[in-house]
Amino acid sequence: MTLYTAVTDDDRQAMLDAIGVASVDELFETIPAALRMAERLDLPEGMAEQDVYNHLRDLASKNTSAEDEITFLGAGMYDHYIPSIIDMLLGRSEFLTPYTPYQPEISQGGLQVMFEYQTAMSELTGLPVSNASVYEGPSAVGAAGYLAKLTNGRTRFLVSRGMHPHSRATLETLSVGYGTTVEEIPLANGVTDLDALHTMLGDDVAAVFIQQPNFLGAIEDVAAFSDAAHAHGALAIASADPLTLGVLEAPGNQGVDVCVGEGQTLGNRLDFGGPSFGFFCATEAHLRKMPGRIAGETKDVDGRRGFVLTLQTREQHIRREKATSNICTSQALNALAGVVYLSWLGRKGLVELGELMLQRTHYARETLTGIAGVEALHDQPVVREFALRIPGVDVASVVSRCQDAGVNPGFALGRAYDEFSDGLLVAITEQRSKADIDKLAAVLEEAIDAERSGAPAAGVTA
Amino acid sequence: MTVSEFARIPMQDDEATTIFEKGAPGRRAFVAPPLDVPQVDGLIPDKFARAAAPRLPEASEPEIVRHYVRLSRRNFDLDSGFYPLGSCTMKHNPRLHERVTALPGHAKLHPFQDPARSQGALELMYNLERALGEVSGLPHVSLQPSAGSHGELAGVLLTRAYHEDRGQHRTTVLTPDTSHGTNPATVTMAGYKVVKVGTNADGGVDVEDLKAKADENVACLMLTNPNTLGVFDPNIEEIASIVHGVGATLYYDGANLNAIMGISRPGDMGFDIVHFNLHKSFTQPHGGGGPGSGPIAVSDRIEPYLPVPVIERVESGNGAGPHFDLIEDDARRPKSIGKLRGFQGNYGCFVRSYAYIRSLGAEGLKDASETAVLNANYLLAKLHQDPEVAQYLPLAFGKLCMHEFVLSGAPMKKELQIKTLDLAKRLLDYGYHPPTVYFPLLVDEALLIEPTETETRETLDGFAEAIVAILKEAKDDPSIAQAAPYSTPVRPARRGRRGEEPGHPSAARLTAVRPGACRSGRRPTTARR
Numbered sequence A: 001m002t003l004y005t006a007v008t009d010d011d012r013q014a015m016l017d018a019i020g021v022a023s024v025d026e027l028f029e030t031i032p033a034a035l036r037m038a039e040r041l042d043l044p045e046g047m048a049e050q051d052v053y054n055h056l057r058d059l060a061s062k063n064t065s066a067e068d069e070i071t072f073l074g075a076g077m078y079d080h081y082i083p084s085i086i087d088m089l090l091g092r093s094e095f096l097t098p099y100t101p102y103q104p105e106i107s108q109g110g111l112q113v114m115f116e117y118q119t120a121m122s123e124l125t126g127l128p129v130s131n132a133s134v135y136e137g138p139s140a141v142g143a144a145g146y147l148a149k150l151t152n153g154r155t156r157f158l159v160s161r162g163m164h165p166h167s168r169a170t171l172e173t174l175s176v177g178y179g180t181t182v183e184e185i186p187l188a189n190g191v192t193d194l195d196a197l198h199t200m201l202g203d204d205v206a207a208v209f210i211q212q213p214n215f216l217g218a219i220e221d222v223a224a225f226s227d228a229a230h231a232h233g234a235l236a237i238a239s240a241d242p243l244t245l246g247v248l249e250a251p252g253n254q255g256v257d258v259c260v261g262e263g264q265t266l267g268n269r270l271d272f273g274g275p276s277f278g279f280f281c282a283t284e285a286h287l288r289k290m291p292g293r294i295a296g297e298t299k300d301v302d303g304r305r306g307f308v309l310t311l312q313t314r315e316q317h318i319r320r321e322k323a324t325s326n327i328c329t330s331q332a333l334n335a336l337a338g339v340v341y342l343s344w345l346g347r348k349g350l351v352e353l354g355e356l357m358l359q360r361t362h363y364a365r366e367t368l369t370g371i372a373g374v375e376a377l378h379d380q381p382v383v384r385e386f387a388l389r390i391p392g393v394d395v396a397s398v399v400s401r402c403q404d405a406g407v408n409p410g411f412a413l414g415r416a417y418d419e420f421s422d423g424l425l426v427a428i429t430e431q432r433s434k435a436d437i438d439k440l441a442a443v444l445e446e447a448i449d450a451e452r453s454g455a456p457a458a459g460v461t462a
Numbered sequence B: 001m002t003v004s005e006f007a008r009i010p011m012q013d014d015e016a017t018t019i020f021e022k023g024a025p026g027r028r029a030f031v032a033p034p035l036d037v038p039q040v041d042g043l044i045p046d047k048f049a050r051a052a053a054p055r056l057p058e059a060s061e062p063e064i065v066r067h068y069v070r071l072s073r074r075n076f077d078l079d080s081g082f083y084p085l086g087s088c089t090m091k092h093n094p095r096l097h098e099r100v101t102a103l104p105g106h107a108k109l110h111p112f113q114d115p116a117r118s119q120g121a122l123e124l125m126y127n128l129e130r131a132l133g134e135v136s137g138l139p140h141v142s143l144q145p146s147a148g149s150h151g152e153l154a155g156v157l158l159t160r161a162y163h164e165d166r167g168q169h170r171t172t173v174l175t176p177d178t179s180h181g182t183n184p185a186t187v188t189m190a191g192y193k194v195v196k197v198g199t200n201a202d203g204g205v206d207v208e209d210l211k212a213k214a215d216e217n218v219a220c221l222m223l224t225n226p227n228t229l230g231v232f233d234p235n236i237e238e239i240a241s242i243v244h245g246v247g248a249t250l251y252y253d254g255a256n257l258n259a260i261m262g263i264s265r266p267g268d269m270g271f272d273i274v275h276f277n278l279h280k281s282f283t284q285p286h287g288g289g290g291p292g293s294g295p296i297a298v299s300d301r302i303e304p305y306l307p308v309p310v311i312e313r314v315e316s317g318n319g320a321g322p323h324f325d326l327i328e329d330d331a332r333r334p335k336s337i338g339k340l341r342g343f344q345g346n347y348g349c350f351v352r353s354y355a356y357i358r359s360l361g362a363e364g365l366k367d368a369s370e371t372a373v374l375n376a377n378y379l380l381a382k383l384h385q386d387p388e389v390a391q392y393l394p395l396a397f398g399k400l401c402m403h404e405f406v407l408s409g410a411p412m413k414k415e416l417q418i419k420t421l422d423l424a425k426r427l428l429d430y431g432y433h434p435p436t437v438y439f440p441l442l443v444d445e446a447l448l449i450e451p452t453e454t455e456t457r458e459t460l461d462g463f464a465e466a467i468v469a470i471l472k473e474a475k476d477d478p479s480i481a482q483a484a485p486y487s488t489p490v491r492p493a494r495r496g497r498r499g500e501e502p503g504h505p506s507a508a509r510l511t512a513v514r515p516g517a518c519r520s521g522r523r524p525t526t527a528r529r
Helices: A009-019 A049-061 A084-090 A108-125 A137-152 A165-178 A194-200 A222-231 A284-289 A316-322 A332-369 A395-404 A434-453 B061-072 B096-101 B119-136 B148-165 B182-189 B207-213 B236-245 B254-259 B347-385 B387-392 B410-416 B420-429 B457-476 B478-482
Strands: A156-160 A181-185 A205-212 A235-240 A258-262 A278-282 A295-299 A305-309 A385-389 A423-427 B140-142 B172-176 B193-197 B218-223 B249-253 B273-275 B296-298 B310-314 B323-327 B405-408 B446-449
Touching (some): A009 B457, A049 B119, A049 B347, A084 A332, A084 B061, A108 A278, A108 A305, A108 B061, A137 A205, A137 A258, A137 A278, A137 A284, A165 A181, A165 A205, A165 B148, A165 B182, A181 A194, A194 A222, A205 A222, A278 A284, A316 B182, A332 A385, A332 A423, A332 A434, A395 A423, A395 A434, B096 B347, B119 B140, B119 B254, B119 B296, B119 B310, B148 B218, B148 B249, B148 B254, B148 B273, B148 B296, B172 B182, B182 B193, B182 B218, B193 B207, B218 B236, B236 B249, B249 B254, B254 B347, B347 B387, B347 B405, B347 B457, B387 B410, B410 B420, B410 B457, B420 B457, B420 B478
Parallel strands (some): A156 A181, A205 A235, B172 B193, B172 B218, B218 B249, B249 B273
Antiparallel strands (some): A295 A305, B140 B296, B273 B296, B310 B323, B405 B446
């Protein structure tokens, strides 16, 4: 058993004497006897540190990680390279172990990080205000919905079917509480159908939601979407992949009121889905309805520059039932990774990385659609991900065959879209070279042939 | 005591400069891999292409490292000193957890990886669910919520689903007046109205007030036990029976679970839904404000509504051992409230908390809670050994406490002219993080102190001595504490000209530096006092 306590038998006796009780049990006498556990918890015995390490390593070895295969799997989280300075900085006690910065005099590091993070996210999204993070992408979409409801009191949300299925599902779950309804705007040739949006819009619509690039990888016409929303007094809310915003126009420059998104692509690990962070940026008009912490700049009594949590009268610890959100702990350490990553990429690097993804994605799309029996699911411009169709085969089975050959070809769209049951979503990062893409093409072609000929698959034994 | 005119505090001397104001045009850290595919122009139509690149920093790697290391040194942290922040359970963060979480099999596992190729992760999550179920006494666990307040929202939405499924449209949720602010905020987000329940003279729920307010409109009572006053409510069984008597659910805010692990279980007390803060009782580091994780455990009657995905253990039946599935589809989980976030939850936090539970085991968890309560009572006794501390900072309720206790600074304010905030700020000069102040709201000038089990007796003694010293100093000269702190990187913030809170946009800037305005290739400057 490993313990992190320090009380020796002598300590315990001295402490009990000071308290004036005879035993530790006496300290628990306010708990009625019937509610005190007679039995020990039914949990395994504790272990030495090295044994815990070995156990956790054994569990890790039962997973196929992005280091174990050449992976083209994305669909919301992506295998980007994480610079070594992030591991070093996030491992520092001074960032890893403090609580939320309630005492600004001894939290200037964390507060300044929040302020810099907000600045970076404002720059990326083209929106003047940012909070210091929310949980992650889909719940950020849900939080944006709540802001819309609080802002205009309307109750209909129109959501593009091109939004991440988890974002749509989360918004639906939360809408039950907010008292709003969610309707889906259909897709046409891979992008949100603006004609359909126009017919669905009305003056009872609180907000319209779109994703950039959308789940199928396609670039959306965000400006046209914003105009349509605003024509009916609805808020235009975009969820964006921040790493594409070096090459794609900022949503804030395309008229959106709120831009949120998943921050994993900014220096955060895959971690089987979390922790990462969600970002939340808006126009100045929405500052007072924003959820979560916001750091602001100020001067101390001696005139030194400093940073504090500000606009706290929005928050739960002050406003209680009238708060703009219930969020308390968010994702400060992950947001730190985000701003360090953006500083490391830098002004030119963000654009260069975007260009590299764009070129390789184009090459991959051309190469894979050159395989017999593989076609593009849509022909929209894409940045880092694209959708294919492989008609007439079981795509999940093709994926599994490719994985047996050491290549994960992507996300079988049938897992989330009934209408694309023959679809495959392929993601590119700077970690996937031309050689990797060529290997994918060869493996995919072989897997499709094997699937068509009914050859037995090795598969995995779970 | 004031800072001598010859003293230099390097971090005060060195005025804050953001990364956006450092660097110079053309500097960089990142080098892109070479373009290895044919270059094609015009892949993004002009109307969608970014017209002007975001004004991110331009800095070298050493510059970035020095910047953020310097910032880190302007933080107080748990590894450097005592952090008795009440209700936050600032216990030691074992570094083993960082090591195992970083193993590529965990850290580089994609959340959409085929469950058949994620068996280690699903097994870990399943085992963590079972362990949390055992600690709480409620058998069904969802790891999905991202933090305590997210767990609360899940809990109230579960309550709503439960009642609606019975055709009941209830409208209110009861919360004690001692509750954490996230409770009432959650209630509103879940579409209910808050009704407050009073507190009795012993710091527990006012049962008569509860009886008067418990009716068929009540969906739920949200409680913490021990509560935010550090008091275990001995009437909990009666409270549960009143709440269940009107058909409502009883929700447990797990913020204070650290007092009772292996000693008493919310499920046995009659709670239907519990949330855990893995970043409190189960050592997920706080990270300066997250990440956290807020799993929930529920009783049988709430189970059908749990968020998706749920993890299922399937016995192979052929001697090959079990495998684990992620169940998400409507057909299998028709009554689920749905998804609360992306993917499966904050898995990295699960790895840490699971490692903690396996390190301590059943005996170790109980030892942790016992020691947490021992340490809190010892610190209270040590403080009140000094009659002046007992006089100026009396215990708000009761005689003993659980894992934390609330002192009232009201006599101190009246007789020594220093407020709880002044005492808190002066503690910074003694090298301590202050306790939680002005919470719970019920107690005038409240000071909520939670030492946790991982502190030594010597540390607790030192903290008590610091409080004694500050009170003695205040008797002579209250202005010292009133203007504290003196030794920190910055001192208290100025209020805005019109009395706005510091950092308010009308007092200062918006929420961001304007990069174009403040950097034009100029070198970092160091403003001297």
